Amino acid sequence: MLRFLLHRLLIGLLVLWLISLAVFALFFVIPSNVARTLAGRQATPETIAMIEHRLGLDQPILKQYWTFLTNALHGDLGYDYYHQVPVTTIIAQALPVTLSLAIGASILWLSMGIFNGVVSAVHPRSFADRALTVFSLVFYSMPSFLLGLVLLYFLYFQLTLAGYPIFPAGGYAPIKDGFWPWMDHLILPWLTLALLSAAVYTRLTRGSMLDVLSEDYIKTARAKGLSENRVNYRHALRSALTPVVTQFGIDLGQLVGGVVVTETVFSLPGLGKASIDAINQQDLPVIIGIVLFASAAVVVANIVVDMVYVVLDPRVRLH
Amino acid sequence: MTQVHATGGEVQTTEQVRRIEGRSPWVLAWERLRRDRLAMFSLGVIILIVLVALFAPVFAAITGHGPNEQYRDIGLTPQGLPVAPNSTFWFGTDDLGRDVLVRVAYGARVSLGVGVLATLLTVVIGVVVGLTAGFIGGVTDTVLARFIDVVLSFPFLLAAIALVSIIGPSLTVTIFVIGFFSWASMARIVRGQVLSVKEREYVEAARSLGAGNGRIMLIDVFPNVLAPVIVYTTLLIPVVIVIQATLSFLGLGLQPPTPDWGGMIDESRNYYQTAWWFMFFPGIALVITTLAFNLFGDGVRDAFDPRVERLMRG
Numbered sequence: 358m359l360r361f362l363l364h365r366l367l368i369g370l371l372v373l374w375l376i377s378l379a380v381f382a383l384f385f386v387i388p389s390n391v392a393r394t395l396a397g398r399q400a401t402p403e404t405i406a407m408i409e410h411r412l413g414l415d416q417p418i419l420k421q422y423w424t425f426l427t428n429a430l431h432g433d434l435g436y437d438y439y440h441q442v443p444v445t446t447i448i449a450q451a452l453p454v455t456l457s458l459a460i461g462a463s464i465l466w467l468s469m470g471i472f473n474g475v476v477s478a479v480h481p482r483s484f485a486d487r488a489l490t491v492f493s494l495v496f497y498s499m500p501s502f503l504l505g506l507v508l509l510y511f512l513y514f515q516l517t518l519a520g521y522p523i524f525p526a527g528g529y530a531p532i533k534d535g536f537w538p539w540m541d542h543l544i545l546p547w548l549t550l551a552l553l554s555a556a557v558y559t560r561l562t563r564g565s566m567l568d569v570l571s572e573d574y575i576k577t578a579r580a581k582g583l584s585e586n587r588v589n590y591r592h593a594l595r596s597a598l599t600p601v602v603t604q605f606g607i608d609l610g611q612l613v614g615g616v617v618v619t620e621t622v623f624s625l626p627g628l629g630k631a632s633i634d635a636i637n638q639q640d641l642p643v644i645i646g647i648v649l650f651a652s653a654a655v656v657v658a659n660i661v662v663d664m665v666y667v668v669l670d671p672r673v674r675l676h
Numbered sequence: 677m678t679q680v681h682a683t684g685g686e687v688q689t690t691e692q693v694r695r696i697e698g699r700s701p702w703v704l705a706w707e708r709l710r711r712d713r714l715a716m717f718s719l720g721v722i723i724l725i726v727l728v729a730l731f732a733p734v735f736a737a738i739t740g741h742g743p744n745e746q747y748r749d750i751g752l753t754p755q756g757l758p759v760a761p762n763s764t765f766w767f768g769t770d771d772l773g774r775d776v777l778v779r780v781a782y783g784a785r786v787s788l789g790v791g792v793l794a795t796l797l798t799v800v801i802g803v804v805v806g807l808t809a810g811f812i813g814g815v816t817d818t819v820l821a822r823f824i825d826v827v828l829s830f831p832f833l834l835a836a837i838a839l840v841s842i843i844g845p846s847l848t849v850t851i852f853v854i855g856f857f858s859w860a861s862m863a864r865i866v867r868g869q870v871l872s873v874k875e876r877e878y879v880e881a882a883r884s885l886g887a888g889n890g891r892i893m894l895i896d897v898f899p900n901v902l903a904p905v906i907v908y909t910t911l912l913i914p915v916v917i918v919i920q921a922t923l924s925f926l927g928l929g930l931q932p933p934t935p936d937w938g939g940m941i942d943e944s945r946n947y948y949q950t951a952w953w954f955m956f957f958p959g960i961a962l963v964i965t966t967l968a969f970n971l972f973g974d975g976v977r978d979a980f981d982p983r984v985e986r987l988m989r990g
Contacts, residue, residue, distance in 0.1 A: 502922060502941065611832060632834055652831060655831065
């Protein structure tokens, strides 16, 4: 187990290093006019040169990368171009918002998806199965920005118009200001993220449950006289969850990037919003910092997933 | 080869002889697909959308409204707000007094065009990389597999947005950025298939007959990994269409005034309280398109892989 973990960790680090290289190359090789933007319209070439020097942009590209890498290894991702705020601070400020959004939404979609998937698989061809299949396909085909806007239209605008101002139009309330305001601001964003993914998980769980239910060991379990519930939940669901866990690992990692749209629609000041702001200002250190942070999330999520396999499916052996 | 019609002295008429036809997996899959009513209905919807895209100018001709023409006199209310659907503007107008129906029809061109082109690019890169990695093996495989991991670890949407904003948005950039970030999962699927196919007996047989690597790769291995490629391709198109719409929605799609669904939905955001049609029509067009592709893709998958799912459907 320890060797396996170490191996995965090393590969994860390698992947992260390659990503840092790729991100750096992509964003720094493409000429940017940050110094010009910062200096203003009437800047002399000297001013621009001075600003470039201050930001370290006049250094050779390899030296820039080396400085960036050594700093990053010391937990320093640089400063944003405009206000000289450390990138780590920007990430730290935005992270609680994104985490609130991501964790709440993933709990919601996992429970909805797995529950619906099991219901569908245990009663295939039933009315519930068909209804759930249709519903999940509709939500699956809906872009998240559209779903967010639809929810806003019905649950914010029409409800408020009807005299029930239950949900706000957007924004964020920190949890320290009270649990209810926090949750109230997040319910619609949670639903936006969760309904879409719940659809994927319903289909995934259903398919994998159906596969597992046709296997011999399920017949054995039934032949032993176990109750239907015990067979379905203790024997079948456990190994049927393996592909679900794989998908969850991928999604959890991608979530840091995937919240961009939801945060934009509901004006939540999270990582997605921060990155969009940075992108609009061509604030490279912030973009690179967030992309690297998000990639690290993907790598860590993948390692965690590999470990969860072992717990879920006794057939998986580590090499 | 001669067919024996008479056995044991009895003469059989030709009608009684059941001809045994060899049916390739492709024919079988197509026949299963043809019997899938939902998939065929979705295919019909897809063809309809393709026709709308192709004949978008016809919509402009019938209504007499160009896609980018602004009717500030009849297309806007005295307060300067969009006009609701009526006999002149069947789907209403947008914030600049343009005909929503005509713009939705033209928008289909962008969605389908990017959807198909970016998917093709993704598939080509994915298949080439997957085939190379799986077939050659060794160091090449290790390096390519690691590279696939790296691309898969990229926060896709974030990186795509950053890249588009730095290079500058355009149709070509959108297609290449989508292709650049999405080929990896296709490559992984193809690689896995190749790894199992190349150990089969018929590959060994081809090798013992003196076939070269290139021939084996193209003639013996490639056709046998085609089924998952086709299934994945059909399911990729709706995903790509959504990504394109999302980029447009975030202001990183096509330059205005080119009509496209994601961009129209973005423009309508400030008007959803007063002009529902402005958001509704491009939105419903987008959902119908992706839904049709998803349903059709499901059918294709079931047709190639007629296992549990299909049996359970009844």
